[in-house]
Amino acid sequence: MQKLKSKANAKANANVKNSAITTNKRLYTERQKSHFLVHSVACLGTEVHLAACPLEFNKGNSSTGACEDGMPAVVSCVAGPLYTHNVALKKKLKVSKNVRLKGGTHTAEGRVEVMRGGKWGTVCDDRWNLQSASVVCRELGFGSAKEALTGARMGQGVGPIHMNEVQCTGQERSIWSCHYKNITEEDCMHTEDASVRCNTPYMGYEKTVRIGGGRSRYEGRVEVLQALPNGTQRWGLLCGDGWSTKEAMVVCRQLGLGYANHGLKETWYWDSSNVTDMVWSGVKCTGSEMSLTQCQRHKVFNCQKAVARFSAGVICSETASDLVLNATLVQQSVYIEDRPLHMLYCAAEEDCLSKTAAQANWPYGHRRLLRFSSQIHNVGRADFRPKLGRHSWVWHACHGHYHSMDIFTHYDILSVNGTKMAEGHKASFCLEDSECQEGISKRYECANFGEQGITVGCWDLYRHDIDCQWIDITDVKPGNYILQVVINPNQEVSEMDYTNNAMKCSCKYDGHRIWVHNCHIGDAFSDEVERKFEKYPGQFNNQIMN
Numbered sequence: 001m002q003k004l005k006s007k008a009n010a011k012a013n014a015n016v017k018n019s020a021i022t023t024n025k026r027l028y029t030e031r032q033k034s035h036f037l038v039h040s041v042a043c044l045g046t047e048v049h050l051a052a053c054p055l056e057f058n059k060g061n062s063s064t065g066a067c068e069d070g071m072p073a074v075v076s077c078v079a080g081p082l083y084t085h086n087v088a089l090k091k092k093l094k095v096s097k098n099v100r101l102k103g104g105t106h107t108a109e110g111r112v113e114v115m116r117g118g119k120w121g122t123v124c125d126d127r128w129n130l131q132s133a134s135v136v137c138r139e140l141g142f143g144s145a146k147e148a149l150t151g152a153r154m155g156q157g158v159g160p161i162h163m164n165e166v167q168c169t170g171q172e173r174s175i176w177s178c179h180y181k182n183i184t185e186e187d188c189m190h191t192e193d194a195s196v197r198c199n200t201p202y203m204g205y206e207k208t209v210r211i212g213g214g215r216s217r218y219e220g221r222v223e224v225l226q227a228l229p230n231g232t233q234r235w236g237l238l239c240g241d242g243w244s245t246k247e248a249m250v251v252c253r254q255l256g257l258g259y260a261n262h263g264l265k266e267t268w269y270w271d272s273s274n275v276t277d278m279v280w281s282g283v284k285c286t287g288s289e290m291s292l293t294q295c296q297r298h299k300v301f302n303c304q305k306a307v308a309r310f311s312a313g314v315i316c317s318e319t320a321s322d323l324v325l326n327a328t329l330v331q332q333s334v335y336i337e338d339r340p341l342h343m344l345y346c347a348a349e350e351d352c353l354s355k356t357a358a359q360a361n362w363p364y365g366h367r368r369l370l371r372f373s374s375q376i377h378n379v380g381r382a383d384f385r386p387k388l389g390r391h392s393w394v395w396h397a398c399h400g401h402y403h404s405m406d407i408f409t410h411y412d413i414l415s416v417n418g419t420k421m422a423e424g425h426k427a428s429f430c431l432e433d434s435e436c437q438e439g440i441s442k443r444y445e446c447a448n449f450g451e452q453g454i455t456v457g458c459w460d461l462y463r464h465d466i467d468c469q470w471i472d473i474t475d476v477k478p479g480n481y482i483l484q485v486v487i488n489p490n491q492e493v494s495e496m497d498y499t500n501n502a503m504k505c506s507c508k509y510d511g512h513r514i515w516v517h518n519c520h521i522g523d524a525f526s527d528e529v530e531r532k533f534e535k536y537p538g539q540f541n542n543q544i545m546n
């Protein structure tokens with residue numbers, strides 16, 4: 001093994017440790033230092049941390065140490081494409097398209113997913129370690145791995161499991177170049193999905209936002225640090241108008257407090273002894289930003305109630321739920337029913353039919369319904385609980401149970417260009433554990449005003465034959481369409497991942513019969529396959545997606 005002497009300009013492996021690019025001036029001062037702790041280091045370049053390299057420490061106590069013919073070692077790191085503003089550099093640094101991280105609180109952590117044959121799948125955690133995790137991190141433009149996590153710590157995937165017993169040497173450019181095994185049926189389950197936390201450059205995001213007044217350090221009124229024209233800074237509150245979970249997600253991420261449980265529009269019930277003035281309004285985030293400064297906001301402050309009581313607040317949480325619909329079951333259970341109007345009074349009362357039903361000659365005639373079963377799994381790390389407290393649940397007399405969420409799912413028939421051809425009402429549900437994975441017990445039950453929710457590892461089943469579990473397609477003309485179901489569409493309840501909330505199928509309707517194919521979760525396929533699907537929903541070869 002060749003030793004790398006501590007010499008000036010020696011390029012230590014930049015990946016071993018991330019740091020900001022240092023200015024020449026600072027480098028110069030650093031080099032004037034005369035105290036050396038380590039006088040020799042010999043990395044292979046594949047280590048995940050400098051401490052993992054063979055090091056030789058200075059034994060004596062001389063101020064010049066053993067580096068008489070050398071100078072302090074320096075490194076020059078290059079931030080990954082996600083962290084650089086240099087456009088040319090961004091283009092040059094290619095990020096893998098065959099690997100992604102899902103379900104983390106930010107882009108540099110999550111469940112490892114890899115693509116094979118146009119289909120995303122997970123990695124089983126047998127032998128999963130920092131070495132292999134670092135290959136994934138570097139492949140995605142981050143530093144080495146901080147943690148290699150096992151046991152679905154970033155939630156469970158739902159597609160195939162593509163790899164098992166991954167063993168990288170650390171030199172590979174992609175996890176696909178590492179030694180691995182294919183899984184066999186009994187080998188692995190999604191409860192063993194591997195995940196990773198990557199090292200990233202320190203960006204100081206948490207310095208420009210703070211929360212206060214809440215009951216714990218995980219909740220409070222949001223304040224931002226605002227730069228004033230005279231060069232000073234001050235903290236200020238944010239207007240609560242339009243504030244939602246998406247904006248709260250950014251604040252929680254920015255502060256390293258995990259996922260957003262709630263984005264609060266009113267915060268009057270929190271301690272308001274030291275409140276500041278309101279400084280920002282109209283903050284709108286997509287939810288994936290690293291910092292509030294990356295979100296849009298009003299240029300000119302404009303807030304309906306510009307007092308602290310109505311300022312924006314957040315409740316953050318280290319864990320969150322993650323709901324996914326069983327696409328296979330939708331495809332297997334779908335059928336058309338012509339249901340007589342006299343059997344639909346209850347459904348009409350609950351708004352489960354399209355608008356034209358009001359003009360029908362009740363009780364004569366029928367509605368054409370597209371029916372299917374929905375099985376909604378919680379594959380996250382926390383129970384899914386309705387946003388509303390019991391006091392605001394709505395009693396649905398006709399169906400005889402309480403609804404705890406106004407809009408829990410959207411059922412739609414879309415045209416090829418994405419316009420809605422039939423809207424299967426905004427279904428509200430009574431949430432409960434219908435069944436659970438082995439070893440997990442049910443906790444939520446709708447009957448008798450019971451607690452509502454979906455436990456991790458359980459699912460809520462709405463069978464195709466229950467009232468309102470349909471889309472009213474009476475007015476839909478023959479053609480090719482997309483059947484779409486979106487769970488928690490308004491992101492009212494926090495989840496680890498919203499990109500798996502939509503399920504799509506291709507439909508061909510000839511006016512009498514319907515063919516439904518290729519049902520899949522929105523993030524299951526490569527962009528290329530997904531584009532083909534959207535372009536030809538009816539004709540699309542169903543072999544490609546199976």
Ligand SMILES: *[C@@H]1O[C@H](CO)[C@@H](O)[C@H](O)[C@H]1NC(C)=O
Nearest residue numbers: 034035059060061062063064
């Ligand atoms: C090592 O050197 C420092 C500074 O030169 C001195 O303060 C300290 O006492 C020395 N320690 C020993 C163990 O000689």
Ligand SMILES: *[C@@H]1O[C@H](CO)[C@@H](O)[C@H](O)[C@H]1NC(C)=O
Nearest residue numbers: 116117162179180181182183
């Ligand atoms: C794993 O399966 C894929 C596709 O079925 C095959 O192409 C590949 O050679 C297999 N790899 C190993 C390591 O067995």
Ligand SMILES: *[C@@H]1O[C@H](CO)[C@@H](O)[C@H](O)[C@H]1NC(C)=O
Nearest residue numbers: 227228229230231232233234
């Ligand atoms: C800067 O401006 C703010 C508000 O306009 C004012 O409160 C503050 O005193 C000023 N600070 C200095 C140092 O001028």
Ligand SMILES: *[C@@H]1O[C@H](CO)[C@@H](O)[C@H](O)[C@H]1NC(C)=O
Nearest residue numbers: 212213214271272273274275
């Ligand atoms: C309010 O500010 C005072 C003075 O800075 C401080 O002593 C007190 O703890 C603060 N209260 C809260 C709730 O932060």
Ligand SMILES: *[C@@H]1O[C@H](CO)[C@@H](O)[C@H](O)[C@H]1NC(C)=O
Nearest residue numbers: 326327328329330332375377
């Ligand atoms: C989804 O539904 C299919 C068909 O009923 C079933 O075989 C499968 O086990 C379900 N998937 C999960 C994850 O439960």
Ligand SMILES: *[C@@H]1O[C@H](CO)[C@@H](O)[C@H](O)[C@H]1NC(C)=O
Nearest residue numbers: 415416417418419420421479
């Ligand atoms: C989208 O498709 C529908 C039905 O095919 C059609 O009525 C509508 O005009 C189309 N809209 C656009 C913007 O192309």
